[in-house]
Amino acid sequence: MVKGQKGKTKGPRMISEIQRLKAMGLSKRMIAKSLGCSRNTVDKYLSASPDADSESPKVYRAAWSDQVKWIDVESATSRGMTLSEFWERFISLREELKDVSYLAFWREYRRRFPNIPIELHKTHPPGERCEIDYKGDSPGLGFIDRYTREYVPCRLFGSILCFSQLFFPRATLTEKQDDLLKSISEAYKYFGGVPVTSAFDNAKAAVSRAHRYDPDINKEFAHFCEHYGTAPLAMRPRKPKDKNLIENNLGVFWRWARQRIQEKTFHSLADLNDFIYELAEDFNNRTQRKYGTSRRQKFIEGEQDKLLELPSAPYSVGNWKTAKPHPDCHVQIGKNFYSIPHQHRDRLVDVRITGALIEIYRDLDCIARHIKAHDNAVGQYFTNENHLPDFHKAMREATPQQSIDQASEVGPFAEQIIKSLIEDARHPLMYLRRAQGILRLSKRYSPKALDRSSEILLSIGTKNPKLSDVEALIKNNLDSEKTNVIPIKRQSNPFLRGQEHWGNQ
Structure with a gap:
């Protein structure tokens, strides 16, 4: 001004x-x-107006409003009933008030119970953003297990497209990462596409470390967003209005659907979600009084074509762990071993384990991918030959040569076994772990016992023995030495009659 x-x-x-x-x-x-x-x-x-404080101005009130007990309206809304639902029931019981619109009913209610929240109106381009969240408290959402007859409470997940406000709800057993990612996948499938950005709160399933400006996104959640091509947006901690659409619509949907859900009995999570899906269709097809159209119609006309395409393959949820590479270019996952490129043996790597694959990452780059071994597999090696260094270069590396030098100190037969494992293998690093394990037996037992067992193995033509065979042979040799006990020689004793005495009788 x-x-x-x-x-x-x-x-x-x-x-x-x-x-x-x-x-x-x-x-x-x-x-x-x-x-x-x-x-x-x-x-x-x-x-x-000098008499403003002493004399209240005349407030307009509709003539029909005196027929409504507004205290009862306030009591019903405070218990969870929506004002629109109360209006529908009230109008259906009063024939003389059938011409009263919901807007007029809302205005009279607000005149008596003013509640004026100050909020900034947000506009979102079509296909630009969706919001994701779980409802804080949803009592009555669950099913009765058909086998145990126990009641199983559930959590209400929700996702909404911010332009059309197309809403997708789903019940889950927990709010853990597996349930969260599966629910988001189902939401994208329901929308028929993927939004450019996905907004969520700071739950551990999505954010490793919350921060106002620079939060750390969970590895698995970041991998999930990369698979679908959407950008993850973590909202500010303790700022629910940053994603006010999903916060409000979760409450609106639950208040609208709660009575319908509690009137039915479900015996599995699938049955419950089937009914919630039917409610979601009805909810999205209802006309919004504010816009004069339904969520579904607004989605079809203005947002459906703006979404990104869904990926061809569904997402497979995985678990992450950290592994230390061995000099033989393998990392141990469970009881099996998987190869990595030899250039990455100097640092820890991140391993993602899914139901069918083992994926190995370094600095968010996938450096190796293997088919996962069966659950009962033990000691199997999954090796990509391209991950190993050249043969001559591997022979010059310190680790294989150190193993050969250490074996020469144990004995000539042990040296011959170790040389055979390293030099006669398809690659020098192929049996490096086995060679190191065999050499370690010299400290557990003795170098002499290891060399003696190696001599026995070479005599029967076994040049590449397993670690368990060598250790078993050492134990057998030690047991046999214990059984060769020197007989005890007794001195003559005049008080003992001996065997001759009994033979003469």
């Missing part, structure tokens, strides 16, 4: 509204916020 220029004079309607809100007991600050003016303006028009 230019200095010296007076503000625009408020009209009589604004002045009347200021006086009405003051009569209801609102503070000057709340009046200014609700009407979008300054506190000085409120002071100006309140002080202009």
